[in-house]
Amino acid sequence: MKRLCSLLVAVIAASSCSSDASSELGASTTTTDAPAVEAVTATTASTESTTTTIPLPVAPYTGLPFEGDEAALQRPAIVVKVDNHPRSRPQTGLDRADMVIELRAEGVTRFMAVYHSDLPEPVGPVRSARTSDFDILTALDEPAFAYSGANAIVDRGLGALPIYARYENRTDFFRARNRNAPHNLYVNPVGMQASLPDDAKAPEPWFTFADIDTVIEQGRSISGDVTVVFQGSPIVRYRWDNELGGWLRTQDGATHSTESGDQLAPANVVILETTYGVSRADAASPELLSVGFGAATILTAGRVIQGTWSRTDNTVPPEISDIDGRTIVLAPGQTWVEWPDRSVIIPES
Structure with a gap:
């Protein structure tokens, strides 16, 4: 009996040892339940697509x-002396000029249409140069100038200016058969520009432009016509058209339209009151005095701003300031510069 008990004890002990060993081996060699694994949410790195917007270059005028092509902005301006005699209307290309400058001639006004960011084909009718043109051309950074001709004194004066002169006998000009001379000469600005040297100078801005929110902080809103009076010349009126975003132009009560039938409606009108002297080249011809200072009326974004203009010499454009001396800023778009010598009539509201 004692022996049986001893055997039983030995068997139990062996069984116990076998169980302990199995436990130790089981960690590496036996199949057991997999340990609990905490769930992890997989995330994919989201790369946000970003587009870098390179701002477009800005046309200076x-x-x-x-x-x-940005290289086009490095070319000089093309200035065309455009007729405004009643028989010359409607003109071609005025609506596509970057800037138009209106000044007195003999009993009429004429335009210096400045083309740079847009070159229409053709422009006209083209008329002759005057001494008034000299001090405008010198502030346009060596432009090309298209005109129909000039007297000997004006020709010599133009020859002394830093400009590229182009006149009627060039291949860029032609006569329209449906009009009578002298109101039938036209020029091709594209052809003019192609003939200029590669190192010709790019122009600098004449005025400061700003966003509309900034522009409308100036002056006051206006309704009705603003009247510009040149001595012995057409009475010019401008009226704001909100839908067009421009100032509708009339002359002597008639709509001033281009040959396409569209009424001229610049985004800005800069009216600089001045005086005219007698031309050194022709006693019958008025000469614009554009260096100096005077009263200014600016029409932009449906607003009228009154102030002053000043110009220290003929190589710089006029500076325009409000009555507190702050620079007046314009809405982007076409600008007409008026140099009247009589009056500017502004409605009360």
């Missing part, structure tokens, strides 16, 4: 973004 309009303040508008330029979508064409």
Whole structure:
């Protein structure tokens, strides 16, 4: 009996040892339940697609973004002396000029249409140069100048200016058969520009442009016509058209339209009151005195701002300031510069 008990004890002990060993081996060699694994939410790194917008270059005379070949902005301006005699109307290409400058001639006004960011084909009718043109051209950074001719004194004066002169006998000009001379000469600005040297100078801005929110903080809103009076010349009126975003132009009570039938409606009108002297080249011809200072009326974004203009010499454009001496800023777009010598009539509201 004692022996049986001893055997039983030995068997139990062996069984116990076998169980302990199995436990130790089981960790590495036996199949057991997998340990609980905490769930992890997989996340994919999201790369946000970003587009870098490179701002478009800005045309110096309009303040508008330029979508064409940027190299075109490095070319000089093309200035065309455009007729405003009743028989010359409607003109061609005035609506596409970056800037138009109106000044007195003999009993009429004429335009210096400045083309840079847009070159229409053709422009006209083209008329002759005057001494008034000299001090405008010198502030346009060596432009090309298209005119129909000039007397000997004006020709010599133009020859002394830093400009590229182009006149009627060039291949860029032609006579329209449906009009009578002298109101039938036209020029092709594209052809003019192609003939200029590669190192010709790019122009600098004449005015400061700003966004509309900034522009409308100036001056006051206006309704009705603003009247510009040149001595012995057409009475010019401008009226704001909110839908067009421009100032509708009339002359002597008639709509002033281009040959396409569209009424001229610049985004800005800069009216600089001045005086005229007698031309050194022709006693019958008035000569604009554009260096100096005077009263200014600015029409932009449906607002009228009154102030002053000043110009220290003929190589710089006029500076325009409000009555507190702050620079007046313009809405981007076409600008007409008026140099009247009589009066500017502004409605009360």
